[in-house]
Amino acid sequence: MSQSVHVRAFRNLLGGGGVVDDPERIAAYTTDQRQLFTGSTFAVLKPATTKQVADIVRLAAHLGVGIVPQGGNTSYCGGATPDASGRQIIVSLERMDKIREIDPVSMTIAVDAGAILKNVQDTAAGVGLLLPLSLGAEGSCRIGGNIGTNAGGLSVIRYGMTRDLLLGIEAVLSDGTVVSDMRKLRKNNTGYDVKQCFVGSEGTLGIVTGAVLRLAPLPTRRATAWLMLARDAALAELLALVRRESTDLLTTFEFMTARSIALATAAMTDPPGLRAGSGGAVLVEFDSSSRHLDLDELMQAVLAEAIEAGWIEDAFLAQSGSQRTAMWQVREAIPEGEKRRNGSVKHDISVPLSSIRRFLDLADTQVRSYDADLELSVYGHIGDGNLHYNVLVPPDADRMEFTRRIESSLSLQLYDTAAALGGTFSAEHGVGRFKKHLLERYGDVGRIAAMHRIKTAFDPADVMNPGAIVRPLRKEPAS
Ligand code: FAD
Ligand code: MLT
Ligand code: ZN
Numbered sequence: 001m002s003q004s005v006h007v008r009a010f011r012n013l014l015g016g017g018g019v020v021d022d023p024e025r026i027a028a029y030t031t032d033q034r035q036l037f038t039g040s041t042f043a044v045l046k047p048a049t050t051k052q053v054a055d056i057v058r059l060a061a062h063l064g065v066g067i068v069p070q071g072g073n074t075s076y077c078g079g080a081t082p083d084a085s086g087r088q089i090i091v092s093l094e095r096m097d098k099i100r101e102i103d104p105v106s107m108t109i110a111v112d113a114g115a116i117l118k119n120v121q122d123t124a125a126g127v128g129l130l131l132p133l134s135l136g137a138e139g140s141c142r143i144g145g146n147i148g149t150n151a152g153g154l155s156v157i158r159y160g161m162t163r164d165l166l167l168g169i170e171a172v173l174s175d176g177t178v179v180s181d182m183r184k185l186r187k188n189n190t191g192y193d194v195k196q197c198f199v200g201s202e203g204t205l206g207i208v209t210g211a212v213l214r215l216a217p218l219p220t221r222r223a224t225a226w227l228m229l230a231r232d233a234a235l236a237e238l239l240a241l242v243r244r245e246s247t248d249l250l251t252t253f254e255f256m257t258a259r260s261i262a263l264a265t266a267a268m269t270d271p272p273g274l275r276a277g278s279g280g281a282v283l284v285e286f287d288s289s290s291r292h293l294d295l296d297e298l299m300q301a302v303l304a305e306a307i308e309a310g311w312i313e314d315a316f317l318a319q320s321g322s323q324r325t326a327m328w329q330v331r332e333a334i335p336e337g338e339k340r341r342n343g344s345v346k347h348d349i350s351v352p353l354s355s356i357r358r359f360l361d362l363a364d365t366q367v368r369s370y371d372a373d374l375e376l377s378v379y380g381h382i383g384d385g386n387l388h389y390n391v392l393v394p395p396d397a398d399r400m401e402f403t404r405r406i407e408s409s410l411s412l413q414l415y416d417t418a419a420a421l422g423g424t425f426s427a428e429h430g431v432g433r434f435k436k437h438l439l440e441r442y443g444d445v446g447r448i449a450a451m452h453r454i455k456t457a458f459d460p461a462d463v464m465n466p467g468a469i470v471r472p473l474r475k476e477p478a479s
Helices: 003-014 023-029 050-063 117-126 143-149 194-198 235-245 258-265 295-308 321-332 334-341 353-370 399-407 410-420 436-442 445-458
Strands: 066-070 088-092 099-103 108-112 166-172 178-181 207-214 221-229 250-256 281-288 312-317 348-350 376-380 386-392
Touching (some): 003 050, 066 143, 066 207, 099 117, 108 117, 143 207, 166 194, 221 321, 250 321, 258 334, 258 376, 281 295, 281 321, 321 334, 334 376, 353 386, 353 410, 410 436
Parallel strands (some): 066 088
Antiparallel strands (some): 099 108, 108 207, 166 178, 221 281, 221 312, 250 376, 376 386
């Protein structure tokens, strides 16, 4: 059957507004966020209801066409990008972007999977509640994509990852069955926790169409500080001090090297005078919904102890909203700063907190002996043991060629080091299409076997995001 016949069949299901087959408009959906790969598709489908999603899935399975679910297309591992075969369609959830219900008493919000993260945060804030998922892409990523990647971000240390915020789900399976479990329950021990199968599954097990998320009281007080670290500061001990002495009011503990800060501020017309110490910088934030706690006083006492211990050279406490914003802008502008300079080869590693310092030392030696001229941008959610250990692409280098070279050599050394310390090659960005070889290299054999079985049970015909993460097991031919 020709592709134009397929397009007509999908148009019959969705109407004109639900199918984009104009190659110029399709182009915006077929290149991944990092512009490392451009796939091919004959149509982008934009369902408006869960029923339409189910109809699409049934028709795609019947036509033998693969489905790539897409939210904001901000993910880093090529999971939202179709392959080059032209036999996969993109299902964009962008028309399914409603807030279904906010329940201030139960402190939950029910949303369509295409809702933009920022809109969900704002709706919650409107009734005095916090959706504690926050990341640089929040203005364009969508809840279904956050669930697909199990997004982490800037307040995981206090509130957990997307997985920890998910109470209920609605999803369409590969045969069109709808899982409708939009309950707002904290406690529900009634067999397998099916919703969690979709978290981090990157569209390979089904299409998430709705979610119920857990909210928290909206902070009314915040203390934000910029710490200039001493060389070789005991990071894990510093973090332990900050957590203990704040009674875990800590929401953010973000590490940045001087190079990352310079990249972030390079394009600012009026850059704040925020610098790194000889061991880098950390952005620390406490927040509280209580009006009875003096967080500034608490922060000052904690920082005094850290200076006393010799872990920080100096510290600045934000004295106003604009000073706080300036600190955050520096942190959040780092990925864009890397991009402006010709991009980076990203290593989203995590190791146990006790091994962070050891990882930094070993990785530094590896990079220097590989090529002493390489420049690094190292920053990240160090409070979660997660570092973005990025190698900058030299401004005059061919970005693709450089990326391929580093990824086939130095990257593996860095991942070996993370693995040897009990860590992982992907802390929050996923596996997608780009990191499958790393899953094979570092994944536990039994765990990968279990993943194959889960994929086979959910999607035996490999309709859902074929080529991402794992394939289903092949049926043995009858003897
Ligand atoms: P997409 O990129 O569209 O999709 C991601 C995956 O989920 C794909 O495999 C896709 O097939 C699948 N998917 C999408 N929608 C659905 C659905 N409805 N049902 C099933 N599967 C679906 N990540 C972090 O964890 N922490 C960060 O701090 C962070 N910061 C970032 C900062 C910037 C500037 C950028 C560009 C990205 C950042 N990310 C971060 C990456 C992160 O993965 C995404 O921003 C976000 O979680 C992806 O959402 P999305 O809607 O763009 O998903
Ligand atoms: C971040 O923490 O800013 C992102 O996860 C990393 C990135 O964009 O490289
Ligand atoms: Zn990150």
